[in-house]
Amino acid sequence: MLVPDLTSYSNLYRPPSEAFSLILQITIGCSHNKCSFCSMYKGVQFHIKPFEQIKAEIDYFRSRAKYVNRIFLADGDALIVPTEKLIEILKYIKNIFPECERISTYASPKSLELKSEDELKKIKDNGISLLYIGAESGSDEVLKNINKGVTSKELGDLILKAKKVGFKTSVTFIVGILGEKDFREHAVATGNFISRCEPDYVGILSLMLEENTTIYQEWLKGNFKEADGIDILKEIKLIIENINVTSNIIFRSNHASNYINLKGNLPEDKKRLIQEIDISLNKHSLKEKKYRLL
Template identity: 55%
Template sequence: MTEYEYNYPLYRPPSEAYSLIIQATLGCSQNKCTFCSMYKGKKFTIKPLEQIKEEIDFFRKHIRKVQRIFIADGDALIIPMKILKEIFLYINERFPEAERISIYGSPKSILLKSDEELKELHNLGLKLVYLGVESGSDKVLSYVKKGADRREIIEAGKKIKKAGISLSVTAIAGLGGKENSNEHALLTADFVSHINPDYFGILSLMIEEGTELYNEYHQGKFKPLSNVEILEEIKLIIENTNVIEKCIFRSNHASNYVPLRGVLPDDKENIIEAINYAVKNNRMKKDSLRAL
């Protein structure tokens, strides 16, 4: 292989900005969520193992040192264990200096792996799984066609933690619209409290053209929250999130109106104060308000 080009669009978590991305799958195995346009133009495909190895060889030839590796696309954890294990073994062989391998995981892909398989992946270098929770409300999850219910998502989150793998979960403020805002916030907070993930991020809903939710919005079936209501919903989530172990919180994605950060539970009041200040002074997107 003399040259290589990713299959676009290519997505990765913000914290993987400096990671080597190995695109082992194309698209998302679920790809039915009504709010998401990320992989709508891609048919989900698991690349042949030999092709993945060739691409890993290409990166080894051109990159001197790699600290972190992210396996893409969406939900690459769905790859059957026999093949996924071979990918990890080859990464370890070719990039022995890598300190961390991370991956997107859906509730389905996590639950398809046994406890022993997840522990084996952890021993092979899988240190972090990103899980899109979206909401803790079954009503909202069903409405947006998440493909998993609250019980399954809680089970999946606990399974990752049990395997010794760090867990990063994200929820979407505003996903329940005006009708389900309160339930969405309270049950999302309850979910996070149950799981106590290592990282918790909140995005703000962006209604994107080409999605089912976009059509429902223009048909008047979905009533979105205002900027202030989004912030009030985030505040309600934070107020009702009660974790025992430290959880790094971030709400500083490009979709967010006010960048927020802190460590729960220690910085809960600081985060709430930052939100109150932003609402009172209408400082959204003007200042980079931080809880720390």
């Protein structure tokens, strides 16, 4: 019997909403691993774990967990596993964890492009129901600058492709990605992108400078300056103002990187979310006036 090697589990990443899920690592690293802002898998050679190793890890976790409601497949792009092998893994999970109600994973643009609709449908039918997709921006210029490897239209088409076969989609975007540069085109394009794709979940994160990234190196050279909190709030506001949808979207901007906690459903809470941002902006403006008077 193969003994599971869990040393690779020492540096795992998962979405905040998977905090209470069993993390099952079936790949190491990220198949793209070129984004200028991301340090998660730098220095890690992407590869797919052998099936026997994955089975041993599943068996190990089963022996220690009485009940598993949700499973998240790591690392950065488990969806890129060849379809037949991924389905074999999913069937084994279903057999060992019959009580599991949801399986989710990150999905890169590359993995969604490589899979046909028929393949995605088979994967969905065999257990994966939710895909986390890092879009970052709806702007072609920004996507090029951060080395995302895809255009806005291509990325939007891939999200719609995933939705068409029945996946729930959780898509994240980054504010402050341009630093002190004018954010308006990025914000408007991002709002329009969300309007077009209508993901089930939208998350807004603020850029965090991480070592071993291109943006961090540019910051060290003085070529990149971080956006201040006020511009971040204005950027989020402009994104929301340009989101016009009819389907329900669960909107969250409550990550640890964010300046204020925003959550609601679109389109019904659009006005309230904008008002909450305006309240924060007005409070800052009043403080600034007070300091000037002093």
